[in-house]
Amino acid sequence: MQWRWPASRSEGFGFSGWSVRRIGRQARRVGFTGLLCLAGLPAAAPGEDGWTAESLFEQVTELAAARSKSAFEPPVSGLPEALRDISYDQYRAIRFRPEQALWRGETRFEVQFFHPGFLFPYPVRLNTLESGVISPIAFRQDLFRYDAEAAALEGKGEGGNGFAGFRLHYPLNTDGHKDEVMVFLGASYFRLVGPGQVYGLSTRGLAIDTASPEGEEFPAFREFWLVRPGPEADRVTILALLDSPSVSGAYRFDLTAGEEVAVDVEKYLFARTDVGKLGVAPLTSMYHFGATSERSYDDFRPRVHDSEGLQVLTGAGEWIWRPLANPRAVRGTSLRDRDPGGFGLVQRNREFADYLDMEAEYHRRPSQWVTPMGGDWGAGGVELVEIPAPDETIDNIVAFWVGDRPFSAGERRHYRYRLTVFDDTPPGDPPARVVRTRSGWGAVPGAADPPPRSLRRYIVDFAGGALEGLGPDAAVGVQLDTSAGRLDDVHVRRLPDGEGWRATFLLDPAGGRAADLRLLLTLDGAPVTETWNHVWYPDEL
Incomplete structure (x- = not known):
């Protein structure tokens, strides 16, 4: 069977003036x-x-x-x-x-x-x-x-x-x-919390006209x-x-x-x-900075976030990983789908050394997954809203499902879904996953005529699943696509520790256009990893 990219891409929109403050x-x-x-x-x-x-x-x-x-x-x-x-x-x-x-x-x-x-x-x-x-x-x-x-x-x-x-108590630990x-x-x-966790992201009963x-x-x-x-x-x-x-x-x-x-x-x-935008099963979180940030932060901690990525399981069975960002302007994207398999906000890095914060304990923050179980889901999209935040006291990430069909006065909707709390692996059987995303200027050090700063070098590391135990000569390939700009110097290699594989490429953007990037690894031509999805915006440099 020939593998194809989903028919539709992320759809963007803009908005300003909304924020969520913390106590x-x-x-x-x-x-x-x-x-x-x-x-x-x-x-x-x-x-x-x-x-x-x-x-x-x-x-x-x-x-x-x-x-x-x-x-x-x-x-x-x-x-x-x-x-x-x-x-x-x-x-x-x-x-x-x-x-x-x-x-x-x-x-x-x-x-x-x-x-x-x-x-x-x-x-x-x-x-x-x-x-x-x-x-x-x-x-x-x-x-x-x-x-x-x-x-x-x-x-x-x-x-x-x-x-x-009110709050419910139970002997969890x-x-x-x-x-x-x-x-x-x-x-x-x-809010929900599982064994060994501390409170982090929030859930809402409903979101209306977010962003x-x-x-x-x-x-x-x-x-x-x-x-x-x-x-x-x-x-x-x-x-x-x-x-x-x-x-x-x-x-x-x-x-x-x-x-x-x-x-x-x-x-x-x-x-x-009439409701303009009905957000079903909303999840709200915080992302200040982390490994994917293109800006530097004067902070002793390498990461500060309650969640680091949006994960989606499409109705067709594709697992998508979207690293979160703290943008310069409000960003909104929609991952189009029909009858989704699930979605959630995930805190993958679970070691203290990943954060070095003894007070906030970000390594213990929960991840949460939404599994639709019936009702009026149909065609629509998982919408992700990312809002600029000056510090970690702002909840600046929202994710929810929005159906294509308008919710008009006098109508009724019915939804059933399960919310599951977990550490780093959601319910289901996800394939090999993204363990690292980094990007930087794509220039060769010391070049006499360096390219513009907009030339970006990306590295995306995958591990687990079907990639485990593969030798360096395994037939691992890359499927990479962009909505704008030119892709070059695409390679895939096994990591030196043998615990994963790295895909790397250059993105030469097309003027002031955002580039919606999608990448996955294949083995003998068949997809064996989740799909890495990232949108590069020209004003983030």
């Missing part, structure tokens, strides 16, 4: 987060056994559908006066009391809550579903410690009607300690229902209601914790208005 090292983008005033659900459903997770999800879906048929109601804070203007120092001095955790000592999971106020002025409502009965979780100040600067708030904030968010495994806090953001000139809309989870798990269960169900000016939605999250952490997500979305 300390924890990335947060605060949109509308608040209380959705519902008519309310009865404590028990019709029938002898009351509510189940399934019947409740059906009801939440009906609530989302009904809400989409009426005008958007902006959230109302409802915070007591003493909690409305909490300062940063006061907020960080408020601590949840672990002994007050929901389900403590009763299940392997327990839940702790975040205090409302500061950047979270619109509390979300939390409920439990236990033994068929729905019960609200009331905000109480005695759930928290008010230390140092926050001491003046103690006893002055009763009457609140919700929390900023040792049986004797329950670690954080999943956190919901701010807009539709949530659009009109500006981004941030949907928010308004209410949650926590379904009590069995005493020894490693799986817990969370239901959520999402709302925004354009979309309302019902979500079901089935979290499985243990040696592998994964969340099965099912959601029904209802368009209140």
Whole structure:
């Protein structure tokens, strides 16, 4: 069978003025987060056994559908006066009391809550579903410690009607300690972490008009229902209601914790208005600089990033690796596909020596993979947005799926997918992979008449898979293509340690045009590696 490049290439667009700022090292983008005033659900459903997770999800879906048929109601804070203007120092001095955790000592999971106020002025409502009965979780100040600067708030904030968010704990690393495994806090953001990892990239329930000139809309989870798990269960169900000016939605999250952490997500979305760009299964991360950076950084650390590449498994079975960048201008590209096999943001380098950062521990940041499992995926593209960031406090990377079919007012969409947390190898059976990407000026040292700086030398190293154990005379070849410019001096050789193979080439760009590069290695003419994909922009020099 003849191997062919995909029929379509990356499509670019431009935008300015959008950024995501962090609270300390924890990335947060605060949109509308608040209380959705519902008519309310009865404590028990019709029938002898009351509510189940399934019947409740059906009801939440009906609530989302009904809400989409009426005008958007902006959230109302409802915070007591003493909690409305909490300062940063006061907020960080408020601590949840672990002994007050929901389900403590009763299940392997327990839940702790975040205090409302500061950047979270619109509390979300939390409920439990236990033994068929729905019960609200009331905000109480005695759930928290008010230390140092926050001491003046103690006893002055009763009457609140919700929390900023919550986090689930589970014995991930040792049986004797329950670690954080999943956190919901701010807009539709949530985070996952696996064994031996620390928090890094974020996930979102939905992205609307990301990197659009009109500006981004941030949907928010308004209410949650926590379904009590069995005493020894490693799986817990969370239901959520999402709302925004354009979309309302019902979500079901089935979290499985243990040696592998994964969340099965099912959601029904209802368009209140026409949506310009509907971003499904969004992942948000940070890339400041690394091995692929063309600019120098005055920093003792060789790399600073939560994720270093976008990986995509196409519907046709092609694995694509796209190194991330911290660009000079906002970049947006779309990898066109139909019914994708999966995509994710990956932190491949897992050794401390790769980063030398003892505080941020970037070598322990999680990677995350999205596996579509059903619903309205169809034709579209995995969209990657890269935003200029002056430092590591900015989350400047976003990746999500955008379907070709417009999401118009009155329509419904249904999606099912799995979110899997991993270190460096995603689910599935990926082929030999890229282990190194470097580029630089393509001049020969000491040349009397050197070429322009735009002449670029690239090296891309691959290892693993079918490349393992090959001798230096193996029939390893290169397939290389560019959308613009001229390619020259293309070679492939085994690395000196025998642990991989290097492809190298020169790119002579065509004036001011960006060059979309794709490269893979073959063995006896058949592809045996993932496809390396990189876009060179002339203004990056």
